Amino acid sequence: MPEGHSIHRIARQFRANFAGRTVRASSPQGRFAAGAARLDGRELTEAKASGKHLFLGFGPELWLHVHLGIYGAWDFAGEITVDDTIASSRGRIGQTNQHGTVVGAARGAAEHEDSLASIGAPRRARLHMAETEKASSAPAEFPPEPVGQVRVRLLTDTAVADLRGPTVCELLDDAGVAAVLDRLGPDPALDGSEQAEDEFVRRAAGKTQPIAVVLMDQSVVGGIGNIYRAELLFRHRLDPFRRTKDVGEQTLHELWRDWDHLLAEGIRTGQMLTMDGLDEQALQRAMASRADRHWVYKREGLPCRVCGTSIAMTEIAGRKLYWCPFCQKP
DNA sequence: AAAACATGCAAAG
DNA sequence: TTTGCCTGTTTTC
Numbered sequence: 001m002p003e004g005h006s007i008h009r010i011a012r013q014f015r016a017n018f019a020g021r022t023v024r025a026s027s028p029q030g031r032f033a034a035g036a037a038r039l040d041g042r043e044l045t046e047a048k049a050s051g052k053h054l055f056l057g058f059g060p061e062l063w064l065h066v067h068l069g070i071y072g073a074w075d076f077a078g079e080i081t082v083d084d085t086i087a088s089s090r091g092r093i094g095q096t097n098q099h100g101t102v103v104g105a106a107r108g109a110a111e112h113e114d115s116l117a118s119i120g121a122p123r124r125a126r127l128h129m130a131e132t133e134k135a136s137s138a139p140a141e142f143p144p145e146p147v148g149q150v151r152v153r154l155l156t157d158t159a160v161a162d163l164r165g166p167t168v169c170e171l172l173d174d175a176g177v178a179a180v181l182d183r184l185g186p187d188p189a190l191d192g193s194e195q196a197e198d199e200f201v202r203r204a205a206g207k208t209q210p211i212a213v214v215l216m217d218q219s220v221v222g223g224i225g226n227i228y229r230a231e232l233l234f235r236h237r238l239d240p241f242r243r244t245k246d247v248g249e250q251t252l253h254e255l256w257r258d259w260d261h262l263l264a265e266g267i268r269t270g271q272m273l274t275m276d277g278l279d280e281q282a283l284q285r286a287m288a289s290r291a292d293r294h295w296v297y298k299r300e301g302l303p304c305r306v307c308g309t310s311i312a313m314t315e316i317a318g319r320k321l322y323w324c325p326f327c328q329k330p
Numbered sequence: 331a332a333a334a335c336a337t338g339c340a341a342a343g
Numbered sequence: 344t345t346t347g348c349c350t351g352t353t354t355t356c
Contacts, residue, residue, distance in 0.1 A: 002337065002338095003337050006337085052338075052339090067338075067339065067340090068338080068339095069338045069339050069340085069347095069348065070336060070337080070338055070339080070348080070349095070350085071336090071338095071348060071349050071350045071351080072338090072348085072349090072350085073350070073351085128351090130337095130350085130351075131336085131337045131351090132337090132351085132352090134351095148349075148350075149348090149349060149350090164349075164350070165348060165349050165350060166339095166348080167338065167339045167340065167347090167348065168339070168340075216338095218338090218339090225337045225338075226336085226337055226338090227337050228337085272337075297337090318338095319338090320336095331355105331356085332354100332355080332356075333353100333354080333355070333356085334352100334353080334354070334355080335351105335352080335353070335354085336350100336351090336352085336353095338348100339347105339348095340346100340347090340348095341345100341346085341347085341348105342344100342345080342346070342347090343344080343345075343346090
């Protein structure tokens, strides 16, 4: 279920707790036994994300490539770093100032940094990372017994990471990683350059498919899922069904920059906050209820926050699409 | 408590 | 086009 921000946070977790460590690798479930055997005893050297894809490097020419799909999750335990704004309570989100503006909102790739004030020294804990995150107290024993269908377990002296339910879990060499990255569209959190922005516009601009479909096409731009798609379209008051070639390059550039902004916020907070500038009260409501968290996503039949029109929903390309028929008129 | 649903994707048919 | 993944969350009974 996770969209791009979650995968970047998982990559960061691996950098913080596993990079530079020798790992024991196994497949408690058995379905990745051969792959785990090849990883076993090697050093985890690198962790990066592009779109919804995670790449863990194990020295030269050996990568673990993971895609979580809908059900996938990583569970960390042991001596691990924890983002305390998430914690077990589902968290307080970023400080807001008197204008209701989010303070410290990242504005680009340069600000996607690992060193966040909210992440302290490693401590004994457990951390579930999927589309949402939940921290809890550490299991009594280390390493803990695998729970459920653990495809891969990566274990250091002090930390363990269990992968369950992935759509993709495979080993690649450098060329294999390059091939995957090549078929993926640019990801502003991986590459916030102007070239990446131009690449997105180039990949999108000529398409006759609806903009709602193209935004979720991972070969056009990385990391946008069903929620960010719906919310981006509303934020730009765009008719979801307009052919992408008719959207205009200016708007495509604006969509890229807004995605950069939302993704940076998602990575920073661990939450998909798609309504900027909420006051404290609205923020509390948003945290308490999904229906109060977004402009249109999962708000079918509820009044549009801007014009009061009933939010519409239909299925397009097998996924539910939410939009305001008035604000996002053709 | 049980059922329905989902913030994807790839493989199978 | 359908199925499998294999789980957490939300909704319904």
